[in-house]
Amino acid sequence: MLNILDLLGTIGGSILGLPGILGTGLGMMTRNWFVAAGLGGLIGLLSPMVLGGSHSTHVPITLTEYAVSISVGIIAGLLGCAIRHKGATV
Numbered sequence: 253m254l255n256i257l258d259l260l261g262t263i264g265g266s267i268l269g270l271p272g273i274l275g276t277g278l279g280m281m282t283r284n285w286f287v288a289a290g291l292g293g294l295i296g297l298l299s300p301m302v303l304g305g306s307h308s309t310h311v312p313i314t315l316t317e318y319a320v321s322i323s324v325g326i327i328a329g330l331l332g333c334a335i336r337h338k339g340a341t342v
Contacts, residue, residue, distance in 0.1 A: 262320050270303060271296040271325035279332020283340075292329020296322035 266272060275292035282288050300321050304313045 259316070259320075262317060263324065266296075266299075266321050266324040267328075270299040271321050272328045275325040275328030276332040276335070279329035279334075280336045282333060283336055285330065285333055288329040288333035289326045290329070292325040292327070292332075293322050294325070295329075296325025299325070 271292070274295050278291040278295065279288035282291070297318070300313045300317050304317060304321075
């Protein structure tokens with residue numbers, strides 16, 4: 253079972269890691285909300301596969317890590333799109 257500190261660490265690691273930063277960057281590349289959310293979710297899905305877990309030591313990637321990473325990626329993509337919309341109106 254995942255305790256609250258592990259969950260907060262997973263969320264913080266996703267925000268400061270690839271799903272948060274690259275999701276925001278990809279979201280700022282488009283003005284379409286659905287494309288931004290899709291690109292962020294895709295980065296959130298691929299990030300644990302590429303950077304998480306170890307195949308040599310058989311460390312599994314849990315469903316919670318996938319869910320947090322995808323959620324953070326979608327939110328970051330939408331945030332990047334909102335930054336692009338707001339920056340275009342100023």
